[in-house]
Amino acid sequence: MSRYLLRRLAIAVPSLLGISIVLFSVLALAPGDPFEELASNPNVPPAVAASLRTKFGLDDPIMLRYLRWLMAMLQGDWGFSFVSRMDVSTLILQRLPTTLLVIGSSQILALAVALPVGVLSATRPYSVFDQIANTLAFIGFSLPTFFTGLLFILLFSITLDWLPFVYRADLGVTGWRWYWEGARQAAMPVAVLGLFQAASWTRFVRSAVLDVIRLDYVTTARAKGLAERVVIIKHVVRNALTPVVTLVALQMPAVFGGAIVTEQIFRIPGIGSLLISSMLANDTPVIMAVTFVLACLVLLFNLIADILYGWLDPRIAYR
DSSP states (O other): OOHHHHHHHHHHHHHHHHHHHHHHHHHSSSSSTTTTTTTTTTOOOHHHHHHHHHHTTSSHHHHHHHHHHHHHHHHHHHOOTTTEEEEEEHHHHHHHHHHHHHHHHHHHHHHHHHHHHHHHHSSTTTTTHHHHHHHHHHHHHHSHHHHHHHHHHHIIIIIOSSSSOOOOOOOOOOOHHHHHHHHHHHHHHHHHHHHHHHHHHHHHHHHHHHHHHHHHHHHHHHHHTOOOOHIIIIIIIIHHHHHHHHHHHHHHHHHHHHHHHHHHHHHHHHHHHHHHHHHHOOOHHHHHHHHHHHHHHHHHHHHHHHHHHHHHOSSSSOO
C-alpha cells in the first residue's frame, strides 16, 4: 500500500509540473498587464511603477519567471496580489475553507440521494418509482446550475423568505445561532450543486447495479438462501460502486466549475469568486495560484478514488 501511494505521488508530481508550466505560459502570453491599473494611476510616479516591475521581474523571460515562481512556491511564497495588496497564500487560505465546505457538503448530499435512489430503481426496474426517479433525474441534469440557483432564490428567498440569498462570511452571531445561520445560508448553494450531481449519478448507479444484479454469483447467493437485502448490499452494491467511484473522480473538474458559477450566484466568498474577480482585474499571481490549487484538488480526489478501488474490490491489488 505504501509503495503504491509513493508510486502514485511520483506520477502526480510531473503532472503538476506540466500543468503549472502550461498555466504559467498561457497567463504570461495572454493580453493585458497585471500592472495596468497601477500604471494608469496618476498618483503613482512612472519611476515607482518601473521599479516595481523590475522588483517582480515582469519584464524577464517567461522561463526565468516560471522558475522563480516555482522556487518561491516550493518555499511557501505564492506571490503577491497586485489588486488586493496582500499575499496570495493569505487570500486563498481565507477563501478555500468556504469552497471546500460547500463542495464537500454538496457531494455528500449527491451521494446520499443517488445511491439509495439508484439502487432502488435498479431493483425495481420499470416500476412507478423507477419511472419517477428517471424523469426527475433527466430534469435535474438538464437544468444548468445557474438556472436552478436563480429558481431557488426566487422561490425560497424572495417568494417564501425562508433563506438568505447572499452568503455572508461574517454572520455577526455566536454559539448555536452561528451554526444555524451558517446552515441556512449554505442550504441553497449546497442543494443546487448536490442535486445537479445526484441527478446524473442516479442514472449511473442504476445502470451499474443492473449490470451486476444479473451476474451468476448473485444468482448463486440467492440460491444459498441469503436474504434479498443481504444480497443487494453485500454482493451487488459493493461491486457496482467501482465504476461509480471512477465517475465521481472524473467529474471533479466539472464540480469545481459548477462551484465557480454557484459562488457567483450566491455571492459566496470562495476561491471560485476569487478566481473570477482576479480574471476581471487581470491579477495574474492570484489566477495562477487558484488554478494550480484546483488542479491539486482534482489530482487528490483521483488518488482517493484509486485507493477506494482496492477497498471496494479485493481483486484489485495495489501493485
